[in-house]
Amino acid sequence: MSRPNLALVGATGAVGTVMREIVSSREDIWGEIRLVASARSAGKVLRVRDEDVVVRALTPEVFDGIDIVIFDVPDEVSAEWVPIAAARGPIVIDKSGTFRMEADVPLVVPEVNPLDARNRPRGVISTPNCTTLSMMAAMGALHAEYTLKELVVASYQAVSGAGVVGPARLYDEVEALAGDRSVGQASGDVRKALANKQLPDDSPFPAPIAFNVVPWAGSYKDGGWASEELKLRNESRKILGIPDLKVSATCVRVPVVTTHSLAVHARFEREITVADAHRVLEAAPTVVLMDDPANGVFPTPLEVVGNDPTYVGRIRQAIDFPNTLDLFVCGDNLRKGAALNAAEIAELVASEL
Amino acid sequence: MSRPNLALVGATGAVGTVMREIVSSREDIWGEIRLVASARSAGKVLRVRDEDVVVRALTPEVFDGIDIVIFDVPDEVSAEWVPIAAARGPIVIDKSGTFRMEADVPLVVPEVNPLDARNRPRGVISTPNCTTLSMMAAMGALHAEYTLKELVVASYQAVSGAGVVGPARLYDEVEALAGDRSVGQASGDVRKALANKQLPDDSPFPAPIAFNVVPWAGSYKDGGWASEELKLRNESRKILGIPDLKVSATCVRVPVVTTHSLAVHARFEREITVADAHRVLEAAPTVVLMDDPANGVFPTPLEVVGNDPTYVGRIRQAIDFPNTLDLFVCGDNLRKGAALNAAEIAELVASEL
Numbered sequence: 001m002s003r004p005n006l007a008l009v010g011a012t013g014a015v016g017t018v019m020r021e022i023v024s025s026r027e028d029i030w031g032e033i034r035l036v037a038s039a040r041s042a043g044k045v046l047r048v049r050d051e052d053v054v055v056r057a058l059t060p061e062v063f064d065g066i067d068i069v070i071f072d073v074p075d076e077v078s079a080e081w082v083p084i085a086a087a088r089g090p091i092v093i094d095k096s097g098t099f100r101m102e103a104d105v106p107l108v109v110p111e112v113n114p115l116d117a118r119n120r121p122r123g124v125i126s127t128p129n130c131t132t133l134s135m136m137a138a139m140g141a142l143h144a145e146y147t148l149k150e151l152v153v154a155s156y157q158a159v160s161g162a163g164v165v166g167p168a169r170l171y172d173e174v175e176a177l178a179g180d181r182s183v184g185q186a187s188g189d190v191r192k193a194l195a196n197k198q199l200p201d202d203s204p205f206p207a208p209i210a211f212n213v214v215p216w217a218g219s220y221k222d223g224g225w226a227s228e229e230l231k232l233r234n235e236s237r238k239i240l241g242i243p244d245l246k247v248s249a250t251c252v253r254v255p256v257v258t259t260h261s262l263a264v265h266a267r268f269e270r271e272i273t274v275a276d277a278h279r280v281l282e283a284a285p286t287v288v289l290m291d292d293p294a295n296g297v298f299p300t301p302l303e304v305v306g307n308d309p310t311y312v313g314r315i316r317q318a319i320d321f322p323n324t325l326d327l328f329v330c331g332d333n334l335r336k337g338a339a340l341n342a343a344e345i346a347e348l349v350a351s352e353l
Numbered sequence: 354m355s356r357p358n359l360a361l362v363g364a365t366g367a368v369g370t371v372m373r374e375i376v377s378s379r380e381d382i383w384g385e386i387r388l389v390a391s392a393r394s395a396g397k398v399l400r401v402r403d404e405d406v407v408v409r410a411l412t413p414e415v416f417d418g419i420d421i422v423i424f425d426v427p428d429e430v431s432a433e434w435v436p437i438a439a440a441r442g443p444i445v446i447d448k449s450g451t452f453r454m455e456a457d458v459p460l461v462v463p464e465v466n467p468l469d470a471r472n473r474p475r476g477v478i479s480t481p482n483c484t485t486l487s488m489m490a491a492m493g494a495l496h497a498e499y500t501l502k503e504l505v506v507a508s509y510q511a512v513s514g515a516g517v518v519g520p521a522r523l524y525d526e527v528e529a530l531a532g533d534r535s536v537g538q539a540s541g542d543v544r545k546a547l548a549n550k551q552l553p554d555d556s557p558f559p560a561p562i563a564f565n566v567v568p569w570a571g572s573y574k575d576g577g578w579a580s581e582e583l584k585l586r587n588e589s590r591k592i593l594g595i596p597d598l599k600v601s602a603t604c605v606r607v608p609v610v611t612t613h614s615l616a617v618h619a620r621f622e623r624e625i626t627v628a629d630a631h632r633v634l635e636a637a638p639t640v641v642l643m644d645d646p647a648n649g650v651f652p653t654p655l656e657v658v659g660n661d662p663t664y665v666g667r668i669r670q671a672i673d674f675p676n677t678l679d680l681f682v683c684g685d686n687l688r689k690g691a692a693l694n695a696a697e698i699a700e701l702v703a704s705e706l
Contacts, residue, residue, distance in 0.1 A: 154507030
C-alpha cells in the first residue's frame with residue numbers, strides 16, 4: 001500500500017514532545033503525520049520531520065484518512081475517544097491505562113510479544129505503563145530462555161513519569177533549596193524552607209521530592225497498594241504471557257528528571273548464572289549490558305536518559321535463592337517507557353497493513 | 354558503682370558529631386566523657402553536655418581510667434586500636450566493619466538481641482552497618498512473633514553514609530546545577546555541567562549523585578556484590594540469630610542527605626496480615642508506624658531525619674507470596690544507624706557493670 005497516515009493525539013504533552021522527536025528521527029515510513037490535541041492547543045504550530053504542522057482539535061472527523069493513531073492522553077480522555085477513533089477506521093495504539101487489562105485488547109512490547117498485536121478485535125492495542133516497560137525488554141529476553149517464575153521489584157522512578165509538572169516541581173524545589181548547606185538534616189526543614197520561599201503548594205508529589213524519596217506512585221488501591229505497583233504486576237503477567245507469575249513491587253519516586261530504574265530479584269524455572277544472563281542480554285537487540293562493577297561499570301539514570309535501549313547491570317546470582325538473579329535496570333521512561341514503544345508498535349502494525 | 358567513664362574515639366567525624374549530641378541529650382549516666390581523635394585533631398575544643406572538652410590524641414594511655422569506649426573510626430584504625438584499648442581494660446563498642454562477623458564478638462542491637470552483649474570474650478561488642486540497622490528494630494519485632502525466613506531488600510541510601518564528604522559533594526553538585534532547567538535530560542549532561550563548573554573530580558561516589566541514583570555502595574566483592582549488600586545479609590543473620598535466613602539485597606545511593614530507606618519483601622514462617630504487623634510494630638518501643646497511604650501517610654527520609662526511631666509504612670500483604678509482607682522502612686543512618694545504637698549499647702553495658 002501507499003505510505004500510511006499517522007495521527008498523534010496528545011502531541012503537546014511530555015510524551016508527545018518526545019514522540020514528535022522520535023517519529024522525526026526514525027526511518028520515515030509515514031505519509032501524513034497529523035498532530036491532534038485538546039481544543040485549547042488547536043492552532044499551535046509544532047515541528048515534525050523538519051516541517052511546521054498545525055495542531056488540530058480532537059474531533060471524530062480528525063481521524064478521517066488516518067491509518068494508525070497513537071493516543072497519549074489521560075485515562076478518561078482515552079476512555080471516551082479511543083472507541084470513537086477506532087470506529088472511524090484507524091488502528092488505535094493507546095498509551096493510557098484504560099484498556100491495558102481488557103481481554104480483547106493486546107498489551108504489546110514489540111521485542112517481547114509482537115504476535116499479540118495481530119489479535120486486536122476492537123482495533124485497539126495498548127502500550128504498557130512506563131515502569132513495567134523499563135524492564136520488559138530485559139526480562140522478556142531472560143524469560144524466553146529460562147522461564148520466569150517470580151519477580152520482586154523496587155523502583156526508583158523519575159519525576160517526568162508524573163508529566164511535565166514533575167520536572168518543573170523538582171527544578172523549582174532544587175532552585176529554592178540550593179545554597180543552603182544544612183538542608184535535609186532536620187525533620188521537616190525542607191518543607192519549611194519551601195514554604196518560606198513561597199513555593200506554591202501544588203506539587204504533583206505527596207511530599208517534597210528534592211533531597212527526598214517518596215514511596216508512592218499512582219492512586220490508592222485496596223490492601224494499601226499504589227496503582228503503579230499493581231500495574232507492574234498485572235501488565236508483566238499479560239505481556240510475558242505468564243498468568244501465574246508471582247510479582248511484588250514497591251514503587252518509589254526519586255529526584256531524577258527522566259529514566260526509571262528498577263532493582264529486580266528474579267527467580268527462574270531453570271538454573272541461571274551471571275554468564276548465562278550476560279549471553280542472553282548481549283544478544284537482545286534492544287538491551288545494553290553495562291555490567292563490570294569491579295571497574296565501576298553499571299548503568300545510572302543520568303547516562304541512560306535520552307537513549308532507546310534498556311540498560312542492565314549489577315547482575316548477581318542470588319546467594320540464598322535457587323535459580324535467582326538480582327539485577328539493576330534503567331530505561332528512559334519517556335522513550336522506551338512511553339513514546340518509543342508506541343512508535344515501535346505503530347511501525348510493526350504499519351509493516352503488516 | 355560510681356558513674357562509669359566513657360571515651361569516644363573519632364569524636365570529630367560525621368557520626369562523632371551526632372554522638373556528642375546524643376550523649377549530651379540522653380539521660381546523663383556518665384562520669385567523665387573523654388573525646389579522642391587522631392593526633393591531627395588533638396587539642397581541638399568540642400562541646401559535650403554543655404561543657405568544653407579538649408580532644409585528646411589516640412594513644413594507649415588515653416584509655417586509662419575509662420570503663421567503656423566507643424570507636425567510630427575507619428576499619429583499619431579499629432583493627433589496630435580496638436585490641437589495644439580492650440587490653441587496657443575498658444569494654445570496647447566498635448562501629449567499624451572489622452570485628453562484626455567474628456564469632457567471639459557479639460553484634461548487638463539492644464532492642465533485638467541485648468543478651469548477646471553479655472557474651473564478649475574479647476571485651477569487644479560490634480554495632481552493625483547503618484543500612485542493616487535501618488530495618489533491624491522493625492524486622493526484629495516482626496521476627497520475634499512470626500519467624501523470618503527470607504528478605505529481599507532494595508536500599509535508598511543517604512549520602513551521609515559515606516561520611517562528611519557525602520553531603521558536601523551533594524550540596525556542591527546541587528549548587529553547580531541549580532538554575533539549569535534542562536539538566537538531567539540528556540545522557541552525560543550533568544557530568545559535563547559539573548566539569549564546566551570546575552567541580553573537582555574527587556567525589557566519594559562513582560557517578561554524579563545530584564539528579565541521579567547510583568547502584569553501588571561499598572567495595573567490590575566476588576560475584577559482583579557490593580560489600581554493603583553482603584553486610585546486610587551477614588549482619589542480619591547474626592543479629593536476628595537466624596543462620597539460614599535467606600537474604601538478597603541491592604544497595605543504591607540516592608540524593609538524600611541523611612536517613613536510609615529500604616523497600617523490604619519479607620517472608621515469614623507463619624501467616625501474617627497487615628493488621629498483625631501493625632499490632633506488633635505499634636507495640637515495639639523504638640518503631641513508629643506511619644501507615645495510612647489512603648491519607649498520604651507514609652515515612653519519607655525528610656521527615657525521619659534527626660529522629661531516633663525506625664519508621665515503617667507501606668505495609669502490604671504480598672498478593673502472590675504466602676506469609677509475606679512488602680513494606681518501606683526509614684531510619685536516620687547517623688542516629689539509630691550509627692551513633693544512637695552505639696550509645697544504647699554503652700548504656701546497656703553500663704547498666705550491668
